[in-house]
Amino acid sequence: MGSPLPRDPIADAQRNWERHGWGEVAAPMAAITAIMRTQQILLARIEGVLKPFGLTFARYELLALLSFARSGALPMNKASALLQVHPTSVTNAVDRLEKAALVVRSPHPTDGRTTLIELTAEGRTIAKRATTALNSEVFGQSGFGDDDVEHLIRVLGDFRKAAGDFTD
Amino acid sequence: MGSPLPRDPIADAQRNWERHGWGEVAAPMAAITAIMRTQQILLARIEGVLKPFGLTFARYELLALLSFARSGALPMNKASALLQVHPTSVTNAVDRLEKAALVVRSPHPTDGRTTLIELTAEGRTIAKRATTALNSEVFGQSGFGDDDVEHLIRVLGDFRKAAGDFTD
DNA sequence: TCCAAACCCTTGGATGTCCTAGTATATTGC
DNA sequence: GCAATATACTAGGACATCCAAGGGTTTGGA
Incomplete structure (x- = not known):
């Protein structure tokens, strides 16, 4: 999308914050902005694979x-909770996966409100293949050192817990 | 969007990876997934403010x-490069900001291809106020410890550099 | 000098996310 | 047993992101 910049734009932003007298929050701002940008990079890699x-x-x-x-198989609402996205996002994803014949919707046996999402045979095959690809092309070459990975898991885990993602 | 889960879904995913014989990449998978989720949480906070x-x-x-x-003022393409988003995303943002009278488009004095985005007086005021709000309500209460912030900046900075974001 | 290649911005389309209803089904409480 | 409340899913709308294409402007090499 663009060639490398001569300077780190986030480091520049951090300096700007300090220069404007917001030094107190400049570092967290930079860290948060870096998380946003890193997510963007990772998402692009994943989608590419x-x-x-x-x-x-x-x-x-x-x-x-x-x-x-x-x-x-899982109820839509369970999937929504576990993936931590809005129910309408699951509806959207299921619509498309169903068109691709990777999942099917089926009624819940006892609760008429609930819809079950069920993996088809092809869905299971594709899931497996896609996982293999992601493992080798993204997760296996994350670029993060082992220590950094552990640190990220711990720090972001604490953050997510404090944000109310889970109790544990 | 949902109440806290009884267990950390990412830790569960990591265990699933290990159980399926992908232990080699289970940790990076968890770290990357955590980054995705953290971004989602932070974005929601920011947008709320x-x-x-x-x-x-x-x-x-x-x-x-x-x-x-x-x-x-900045040329659109410069803004696109510095924000590291696709040019069409800048077009979109400028369209809306211009409707809100926070910026105006003006022709580049010497290059007929380029469009300059210029802050209006109101745009500058809103920017300042929004920054103050973000500083106090998000960046000032990130929940990350000082050491973790420094670590994130370093680790994610290395990652972004390796990904080709900047040379420095 | 002049035309092809490079560059800049915009339009149109596909996806994803969330929010706000609206419909249908369960549960609760009186 | 029935009305009121709670749940589950979906439809429609607002935004954001990217990609592919198209039209206008510059640049550069023949």
Whole structure:
């Protein structure tokens, strides 16, 4: 999308913050901005790997979640909670996955309000293949050192917990 | 959007990865997934603070960038490069900011291809107020410890550099 | 000098996310 | 048992991001 900049724009922003007398929060601002940008880079990599499978990250996450469920099926609301996205986002993802025949919707046996999302055989195959690709092309070459990975898991885990993501 | 889960879904995913024989990349997978989720949480906080100003994060970033430019103006392509987003995203943001009278488009004095984005007086005021709000309500209460902030800046900075964001 | 290649911005389309209803089904409480 | 409340999913709308294409402007090499 663009060639490398001569200078780190986030470091520049941090300096600007300090210069304007906001030194107190300049570092957290830089850290948060860096998280936003890193997510953008990672998402682009992931989507690039998933594209050949006709998947996006949102759809992959749902597929992967289903593949780990014992029965290969989950209620929409459960998927929404576990993926931590809005219910309408799940509806959207399921619509597209269903068109691609990777999942099917089926009524819940006892609760008429609930819809189950079920992995098809092809869905399971694609999920497996996509995971293999992501493992080798993204997670296996993250560029983060082992210590940094551990640190990120701990720091961001604490953050997510404090934000109310989970109790544990 | 949902009440806290009883267990950390990312830690669960990491265990699933290990259980399926992908232990080698389970930790980086967890770290990357945590970054994605953290970004989502932070973005929601930021947008919540900006909403009263009629701004989104994308528009705020552009406004802030302009406010740090000496002349209060920048070519669209420069803004695109510095914000590291696609040119069409800048077009979109400028369209909306211009409707809100926070910026104006003006022709480049010497290059007929280029359009300058210029901050209006009101744009500068809103930028300042929004920044104050973000500083006190988000950056000042990030929840990250000082050491963790420094670590994040370093680790993510190295990552962004390796990804080709900047040379420095 | 002049035309092809490079560059800049915009339009149109595909996706994803969230929010705000609206419909249907369950549960609760009186 | 029935009305009121709570849940589950979906439709429609607002935004953001990217990609592919198209039209206008500059630049540079023949």
